[in-house]
Amino acid sequence: MMAQERNFCMEAEKKPGISGSTLKMIAMTAMLVDHIGAGVVGRMIMSSGFASAFPWSGEYSSLVNIYWIMRVVGRLAFPIFCFLLVEGFLHTANVKKYVARLCLFCLVSEIPFDLLFNGAFLEFGYQNVFFTLLIGLLCMCVCRYIERQAEWRPLVRALCGIAALLAGIAAAEFMRTDYAGYGIVSILALYAFRKRKAAQIAAGCCTFLWELPALLAFLPIGFYNGRRGWRLKYFFYFFYPAHLLLLYLICALLGISGFAAM
DSSP, rough: OOOHHHHHHHHHHHSSSSSHHHHHHHHHHHHHHIIIIIIHHHHHHHHHHOOOTTTSSSHHHHHHHHHHHHHHHHTTTTHHHHHHHHHHHHSSSOOHHHHHHHHHHHHHHHHHHHHHHHHSOOOOBBBBBHHHHHHHHHHHHHHHHTTTTHHHHHHHHHHHHHHHHHHHHHHHHHBBBTTTTHHHHHHHHHHHHHOHHHHHHHHHHHHTTTTTEEEGGGHHHHHHSSOOSSSTTTTTHHHHHHHEEEEEHHHHHHTTTTSSSO
């Protein structure tokens, strides 16, 4: 029996596809490219005085083209993070600790986020993506609680689920989080269809039709093999505020931190 279990584990380890850690690295790379484009290259364009015209020819055309390419690449990040959030929620051993980590890094990341994108030490007009992920996680917690109420009528459970979705959208829009209500819809769509991979990908694509380059993110998601891969549990948490602060410091060294990001 023990030999059979070992064989099963070895087969699972060899399962082809993309692990969760590989997906996370793809998303982090795309996010870094996007933030360099918005925070650094965007400021360079703003400092040139041509931001409003967005010239496609002339002295600054190459810089503008680079900016748009980087922003397109960046669209791959958020759908993957939404998918990984759902996977993390489904497999975490302690949801309360998961919520607590997101709460902590919502706060830790806000000042670096505001510095890079708003040039201010702290402002409340636009909040970092951890807030979106946190609201999405809380909505999934509520939805799972509703699903487990077997004594409730199906219509009551459905209406409560819709109420949870609307509450999440309202919270994200009120707080003006990154991706706001669209992000909550995407997270809950991926959660709702979690048991059928093809349907989950189709639902995810539908929620990103307003941002077509983001649909490319569902190609690597489609190859996800269900394995965790490298243990990078805390790497993303620290990478997010650290890279935001580093990019802002680069802008300060270049003398363009006083300009707005794009």
